[in-house]
Structures are given as C-alpha cells and as structure tokens.
Amino acid sequence: MSYDGVGSRAVLRSIAFLAAGVLTVPWLAGCGSDDEGSKPLAPQDIAAAGRAQMADGGTLRWAVDALPQTLNAYQAGADTGTTRVAQAVLPAMFRMDASGRPQRVADYLEDAKVVDTEPKQVVVYRLDQRAVWSNGRAIGADDFAAQWRALSGKDAAYWTARNAGYDRIEKIEQGKNAQEVRVTFARPYADWKSLFSPLYPKEVTGSASAFNDGARKELKVSAGPFSVQKVDAQSKDVVLVRNPRWWGHRAKLDQIVLHEVPRDKRADALADGTVDVAELDPADVQKLTLTAGPPGSSALLSLPDGGAAAQALRSWAVRHGSDQQAAAAERQAVQEGRDELSTYLRQQQSLRGFTLHKSLEPAYTQLALNGASGPLADERVRHAVAHAIDRKELAEVALKPLGLPAQPVGSHLALSGQDAYADNSDALGGRDTARAKALLSDAGWVQGTAAQQKKGDKAAGPEGRAATAGPSGDGTYVVGRDDEVQHDGDGKGLTRPGDRAAGDEGQQGEERQGQDGARDARSQQFGQDGRSYTQGGAPGAYAPKGTAAPAGTGTLVKDGKPLTLRFVLPSGPGSQTLEKVADRIRVMLDQVGIGTQITKVPDTSFFRDHIAAGQYDLALYSWPATAYPATDARPVYAKPVPAADGSLNVQQNYSRVGTDQVDQLFDQALSTLDEEKERELIRKADARIWAVAGSIPLYQRPQLVATRSTLANVGAFGFQTPVFEDMGYLKKGAQPGPAPSKSS
Template identity: 50%
Template sequence: MNRSADPTAVTPAPRARAVRTALALTAALTAGATLTLTACSSGGGGTHAAGTAGTDVATVARAGVRDGGTLRWATDDVPRTLNAFQADADADTATVAGATLPAMFRLDAHGKPHADTDYLKKADVTGREPRQVVTYQLNPKARWSDGRAVGAADFAAQWNALSGRNSAFWTSRNAGYDRIASVAQGADAQHVEVTFSTPYADWRSLFSPLYPKSVTGSPDAFNDGARTALPVVAGPFAVKGVDTRAGTVTLVRNPSWWGQPAKLDQLVLTAVPRAKRTSALAAGTLDLAGIDPGALAAVKRTRGLAVRKAPDAAYAQLALNGSAGPLADERVRHAVARAIDRKAIATAVLKPLGLPAVPLGNHLVLPSQDGYADHSSALGAASLQQAQALLADAGWKQSTAKAGDQAAGPGRSAASGALTVVEPSRAVTKSGKQLSLRFVLPADSPTLNDVGGRIARMLSAIGVRTEITKVDGASYFQDHIAAGDFDLALYSWPGSAYPATDETPIYAKPVPAPDGSLTVAQNYTRVGTDQIDQLLDRAGSELNASAARDLTAQADSRIWAAAGSIPLYQRPAVVALRTTVANAGAFGFQTPRYEDMGFRK
C-alpha cells in the first residue's frame, strides 16, 4: 500500500508497524485510505465516536469476483527489502508482508484490532501478577508453505531478533519486543505464552507480521536472507519474484493456503512514475494506482476508470524546529502556530476534492478512532493579535519602516535549492535583526507549494520574513528534515492503532549525546518535554483501555502546548482504478483482504 510520492517517505501498512518514517505531504495514496467522513470541530472539546467512519472501496461479494487474472498495482519503486522490520522497509514491503505472512490481528476501519481467525482462535491477557502473560491460541490449520505448523518457535525467534539484546540483528525498532521476558509453548502446540517483564498495553501490535523462524532465527538470515525473497510464506499469496530491472514484485496464489483461496492468479506491484499513471490506467497496463489530486479530472474523463477518494489514515503537519534560533523560544513557536489559519488551509486542500474541509485537532488519534478529541485549545485559537503579543513578549518588536511585499521567483537560488522570499510589510526585529525563518519544501509539489505559500503569507501578517527553499525530493527528508536543516517544514505521519507505542519516538524529548548533538529518535522538531514522555510511557503500560485513552489525551494536549508540531488536516487519498476491479480502493486503517481482490464477473 504505497502511500508516498517521495522515495524517502515510508508508510507502514496497518499490520506492519515495523518502522514509522514521515510521509511527504504530496502523496495521493493507493489502496490504503479510510473514508472518515467525520464532523470534527476546530476548537477543543468533544469526543467523536468511531461509528462515523467508513471506507471507500469497490466492494464486491466474493461470489461476484471472477477466479483468475492479474492485478497490476502501481508503486513508487521496488521495495528495498521484504523484511518489514528493517530500517529500509517501505510501504510496498508492508504490502508484500500483508499478502504473504501471518498477522495475529487485523484492523477494522476504525483502527481497532481484531483477532485474524485464519491464524488465531483467540488471544488474551491470562495473567497480570507478578507479570503480564498473554496466551495465543493458534488456528491448528495455520502452516508455513514448507509444511511446518506456525508455532511457538516462530514467536520465540522473532522476539529474539527484535528484542534489541543482540545488535547483530539489524532491526529498525524494538518497541514491545524489548518488554518481553520469555516466549514458550503453552498447553499444547497451538498455545503460545508470552510473558512480559513490564506491562505492555499494545501487545496486540506484536507478531504482525510474523516471519518464519528461517528468517528470524539468525542475524544472517534476518539481515540478508529476506531482502529479495521469501521462500517460506503463510498467506493467500506467495512471492514469485522481485525484478528490479522491470520494476515489479510478483505475488502468486499460494497453493498451501488453508483459508479462502485468492481470487487472483497474480498480484503484481509495478513501479510507475506518478506522472505516467493516468495514461497507463487508460491504456490498460495498470489496474490500480494512487494519483495526485491534480490528475483527478483526467481520470474522471477517461472511460473505464473510477476514482475512490477519502481522508487518509495519515495527517499533514507543520513542523517547527525548536533546537536553535528564534523557534527555540516557545513563545515564538506559539506565535507562529497561532498566526496560521488551519481551517483555511484545510479548506483549500480538501474542499476541491469534495472531502470534509476540517482541520485536525489531535496528534495521536484520528477522527475515525475511539478516543478522538480536539485538543488544539491547549495551544489557543488562531489570532493575529495574540500572535503579535507573543512575539512582543519574546522581545520581537514591530518595525516602523515599511518594507513592502517581495517575492523572489524560482530564478533566485539558495545554496540547497530554488528560493522564494516572502517579506512582511512591517517586519519584527530584535537587537536590530529581522525575524526570518527558513521554510524547506520538496520541489515539484503543487500541493506543498500552495500550502507553504499560504503559511508564509499568514506569517508575513505578524511581521515574520519567510525564505521558502525547494529541494530535490530524494534528499528532502534525509538531508533536511532528519538532519535538522530547517526552521519550518511540511511532512506527514501515518495514524496508528497503537499511538502510545508508535508515536513515542515522534514526540519523545531529545536526549543530548556525548558529542553535544541531540539523539532525536523520530522527533525531528527537536521539541519535547518530560511530561509528554511520562504520559506516553504510562499509556503504553496501562492495561485498562479507558485509562490508557485518558493518558493519551493528556499527552496530546501537552504536545499541542509544546508547539513543535501543528496538525493541519487529514491527508487526502485519491485512488484511481479500472471499473472492473473489485475489493480495492481506499482502506485507511482497515486491513485489506488480499484473497478477495480481483475483477468483477
């Protein structure tokens, strides 16, 4: 489920929370977006029930899907690895894993996990004192394609590989696995008992996907063996081959699968540039593709094509780098945040697509999920007057001289890319220095260009000068966002069914390293507090779901107050597909049923 237009940006599929890397805001997504037509306020307050969510999928009963055929699904590139727990795993890695490997839990449209009965009869917390114990009762029919039953040995090998105790395993994250004390067979071969050293609320996130012990049993197999092939699988599809020259990953029906057989003969992930996808769909060389919003009209005009569009299970944000410069002052960050009309930005991006034009009020929970509430009141409503007062309190005074609006076009260059300067009519200064912020955006993105320009003009109204630098998309994230080479930036994060686990690295307080640098995990704004860390840690250890939601809500309010990340809106997902395609489209949190995908009879 490739959700990214930027090759450096990765979205884990709902079942593969192995690595969470920021998404480029420009992406118009493929089959993986929940239609959350949820009314949400732009102020602080009410909780929205998950019952309002849905999906925008070309749903067809299995009886109406013909047997056979090849579905060609556009991706941005060939996955760099088929091991979803490696740092260079991407969204296509997760798609392959979802179609070929066990997952103990599936997510519904609201991001709520349910036991996947193809693999799991049930799983429960069977002990709390002296330690938390989770017992998995496996489906006795679950077998790997080599004939061996899925069992405790696979669970134990994956735990050992991902626990973080052995650095020879090149893992991207160890969240949850590092809390496990032991894995053992239970009452019989179908029972697996997992004992935790400390309580872990998000235990359902573990062992999804589950790799065979032949992959996770040794560092060599884990690091290299599963990069380009998966000889042993246990899903409706198997990996036939990865062809980097042709840009394809070919999945075929798995003859060893015990569940409902895959309708398709083949599912082929095909690397196709976004600019060429509409013509490829029209020509019949693609069946399913995420497209940019600008291509929507062309697809609608093309006979035999349909569009599925929805707010995605991901959100766009403005990141404020608080590690140095003017934005190290929380008052300045608050001023910048309160100068931005988030409602106007959401309307500009979403209304033309016919999607709910509402700003997002939560960093950790999306409107389709239980526990969603708008906590933006912890920051304060948009107000130019209040923003100017905050700047004045921080020592930034408005100049009496009028500078006049200026905009340097793309002909002007900066050291790292094309530069556009938005000057305020009356600048704010401190000790004779004008308040100027570097706004870094990826090049060739109409959406980012529009949103970034709007934000710069809003900031000019409070006297802030903005230098918008557009850089090559391939280097945008690694060389600028991760490196901290920005004051302002736009990128996105995927939503999560397990926010206390998945969001902790994103909002954790940076830790000074011995050399004086900051260890930031995935908190690229470099803004964090001890209180946020403590609340998320408590939420991750709280086995009472209601209490965990309360702690998560408190953490979100504190994240708003820190003003390092300003959510703007849920990203739009625009998916084009041939009208004959069945059971594909915009899924969002919902785990796709790959065995039901195919073509209408």
C-alpha cells in the first residue's frame, strides 16, 4: 500500500488507511495574475487523445492496492478501490477538473444552483432527462432523499463514516417535474456542491440492511459508463463492464479490471503483462527508466552479479580448497549471474512497452508534531522545530530526482491551483536556526549534560537563559524585520500582525490593541490562543527580545532530561523517500540541539498504534487536498475537547493542537454562501493553523503512473477525476494529441 496515497472522498479525513502515512480521500475538490494559486505546480500527464483517435473495445487491467472491502463509498471500509469503482459506475453531480475545482457533470446535471437564501437556503438540481439507473428507472428526488436520510446521522442503524453537510438538510422534494430536485437546508451550507457525489440508488440507501451489507460486494443498480459485473476474491479482481443503458458517450473499453497488486510487486506485474496501468513508488521508477545492453552481449559477465561475484567465490575457494573446487564455484556464480541478468533484461524489454507519466498528487506530505505531551506541548519548542527545518531542501529531496517541481506547500487547506490556496507560511516563518535556538533557550532547554544541569549550569544564567542581552549578530535573539509583518491570509499581501483580525463579524478574541493606540504592531506575534502579544508576552510562542541563543549543537537538556523527540516512520515498501526526508530532518534538528530517536514500525501499526494513539512526537504522513476545506478539514484541525468518558476527543486532529478561533473561522466559512468570503475565512484559518505549529506542510506528493504506451486518457491525473468513458487504446498508427473531444 502506498505510504502517501489518496483514496475516497466519502471517507475523507475520517478513515485512515494510512499504511505509510496516507489518508483516503475521494473526489477532490488564487486570485489575480500574481496569485500563486492560479495554476497547479505540475500539469496532469495522461497521454490525452480525442475519441476519434481511439479504437473501440479492449480490456484495461488497473492495479489497486487491495480488493475493495466495500463498494459503498460512505462506509468506514472504503478505500481507493472503492473510489475507482464509484467514479466509473455511479452518478456524481460535481467532479474535479485539472485545477482541483468542482465542475458540474453535464451527463447528470443540466443545472444546479442556489435559488433562495431567505428564509432558508434552497438548492435546485435539474437532472438530464436521459439519466437512468441500469434497471431502467429514472434518477430522481427519491434517490436524493434516500441518501440524505441514510447519511444525516439521525438513524443510528446506518453504519456511515460521515454525515457532514447531510446533517444540515431539512427536506428534499421533487420540484416542478420529475427531473427537478429541490433541497432545503435547515442551516446555510457553503459546500453544498460536495453532496450527492457519488449518488447511490435508493435500492442501496433506502434501508439500513441494504446500506450496511447489500452494497459491500455488489452493486446491482448503477448509472455510469460502466457497471459492476463481479467482485472475485479468488482472482483478486473487480470486473467492470460497459453499461448498455449509459446515455453519455459510449465507453471505448469493453472492460476495466481492477486487480490487486501490492506496491512492491507493481513493476513485475507490468513486465509480465498482469496489469496495464499501475501507480508506482519512486523507488520502483528506476525499473522503468534504466536500460541495459542487448541480451547475449559480453557485458553480462562484467556486471557485479556475474564477474565480481564469481571472482569473490574463486578467491574464497582458492584459500579453502583446490583449483578444481574454485573453478566449479566460479562457473556456478557465472551461471547464476547470467540467469539473473537474463531475467532482468527480459523484464526491461517488456517494460519498454510502457510509458511513465509524472505529475503531483492532490495530497501533501507533512511533518506532524504531537502537541499533547512531552517537549512539543510547549509551543516554543514546536516553533523551534519549524525554524530548524528547511522546507525547500526537503521538497528537493523528495521531488527533484523525479524531475518534478520542488516547491514547498504553503497551505494546510489547499494546494496550488485551487481557489482557496494562499501561501500563509509567513504566519510561522521559515528556517532560522538562531531563532530556533533562542526559543529553546527561552523554554528552559540549555547546553550541557543532564548531570551538569541537575547541579545548575551557572554559565547559562537563571533558568537556562542568558543573564544579559546583547545586540543582534552576537548570538542574541533579536526580532528582525522579517518579524514585522505577517501574511494577511487572504492572498492580498502582508499586514502588520496588530492589524489582523482574529476572526470576522464580531468574533470574540480579537487581537487586543492598547486604548491609547500606542502599542507598536511591529512587536506583536500570535500566541497559541490566537491573540496578538508584544514580544515576550505570548504564552510560549516566541522568545523574548534579548534571549540568548545557546551556542553549539549538542543535545539540550532540561530538568535533567535531554531534548530527544520520538520520530516514528513506517517501514514497508514505498517508504524510502520518507526515510530520506526524515534523515535530513534529523540532521537539521540536531544542528539546533534537538535530538531525535527514529523508530520504524510496520505499516499495519503505523497509523493505528502510533499516529491515532498519540504515541509519537514527530511523524511523516500525507493529507489529501480537498475542494471543500470548510467541511473536510475542520475535524483535522478542530480543538480537542474532553469526551464524556474523560478521554480527549481529537476527531482527526492527530497533532492534538487547536484553538477556538480556528474552529470559529471554519464554522463561519461553512455557513457563508459568499464564495469569496468563504475563501478569505479559510485562508485566515490556515494562517492560525500555521501559527500554532501542530503540523508543517512540506511538499506535494509525486504521482507516478506507468501505462501501456498504446493507452490514452489514463495516467497521472493530478487533481482531475478520471473520465472513464474516454479511456482506451489508440488506433493503429494514432498518436496522443488533442484533449478528448466531447463532440467526437
């Protein structure tokens, strides 16, 4: 399983099949000409071709991590396989374009819009008159209403993974005719476009038994270019066949077979023809890009697996036996080397029929900091970690060898190309080792052995701080000009922190200003409570002006204990990139006196026993981007609250760091129907999330997909939802060219 993969939106950010740091997501869901969010960092790479260039028929075998445990995308067991099936066989009112923005799907919807806001929000969907389920029944209001009741959260008999948005609906009814569906909301809901994608037939959602069990292994009723023929546990296949009742463009392929192939077996499966399409981990890409000499060449015996191995065995045999034994050992080594290399060359020859497509996934890898306990419970230490690392360098470690843009991610809530994206990392700041050391000193971490500190290190001054302050440039921390401004969070530029609002429309907890107006905004920074403080006044956010940065790079100590953080990593196939990034982070932290203890754990326990259980200090894993951050990201950054049983309810906030203001900004964004205002609130929320330093976005994940070279309209999709009816094989002599034409 991929360590940083992306799955289905139905279980977005609530079900983690994070085998190496990945959460599932589904259909994923900028400003002026200078807006960094105006376009994705990397375009999609799908060998686009018009339908006229493609042959009719054929089977596409597509590798998936595992056979889906359920075909119901709204259940907890849903995964990437579930998503692939739902995208191919079920209606979606909106799907993502290449820039990660939701677009109406014309095959299902003629129109969908908000028609009333007072006294309540009303959305009217006008369905395509040809839209029918595979049993011949027209898609209509009954299907919308059944799905709403199943996902509203009011009936505990339905085993649902999420009900966000559906819990705000008051009623659903037929409009002026059978093709019109009228949805009335009890409370305003900004992300209404996220609903009913996918839409299941009432045969699945109309009863709890059908919802819970009926759609796990089969979908008897569907409404897409393909339908589910069977789920075969023995062959580990999900077989999708062309839907004869599909009213849109006829699918080019006869069949799509989703076949279970573990990540570390993908290259072999491509070479032996088991699959035609497979997403690869970076370590496997070499198997597709390396070339070898022609079979039978003399180079076979000069390679390490042949000649060097034979020479080593001969030397051993000469020392321990006869020349005859040595000769026999050498012949054996040569033959073994020849056989291994011949197999390798045959595989390479087979792989020459494939093309590697490269883009960036709609997901990013982050460094998570557990703020619930230990040293990282102190915000100053979290800020020190953030200032110790070079995000640009880490992005280059992961992406530069692949030829992909090595640009750090600037937002927790969106990626470049999406409407809500703005680089708010200035709210925390970049690498600054002097500041990191000063923050650690202010938090009481000092140089010296544990024994020395127990006795009291006189040189460090009271509480491990310098007794005197010095000017900038001599190791003393002094706020510089970089501290005088903060990103405003709305993509419109920088403002002084004292001028920034903590919320909107009378929100409590506004940044305090002196009544006489004399407070210098340049001396203010955000504390964990979201308020602005003068230097030295924030509760654990910034070192006071004049705090000395400790010299040297040895691990710091406090109360007789060294500053060592538990750094947890997955150990399975595909984790090589994470290991390289973690090793670089370890070196960076060591330079400011923070020690790390890297622990590699099995895939199966990485998320369950460590991330979700809070048994870590630092960890690397990935979050998906979404077109609907107000809905999908709120539980990820919500302030943890005590549960009725006395435990801490963290929802999906596995860093366990949050503030009331972030929650309020999400709630406001979710309730406004002004799209520009929603984006502004999301950007402000992101700036506050940066400021508390519970997680540090690093880089957008690479997306590497190998496809048979004769295939078109399939590959590295980037943000875009795949268009399954346009996938297929090129006609003989045809070459990929213009994007698929809806009129052809």
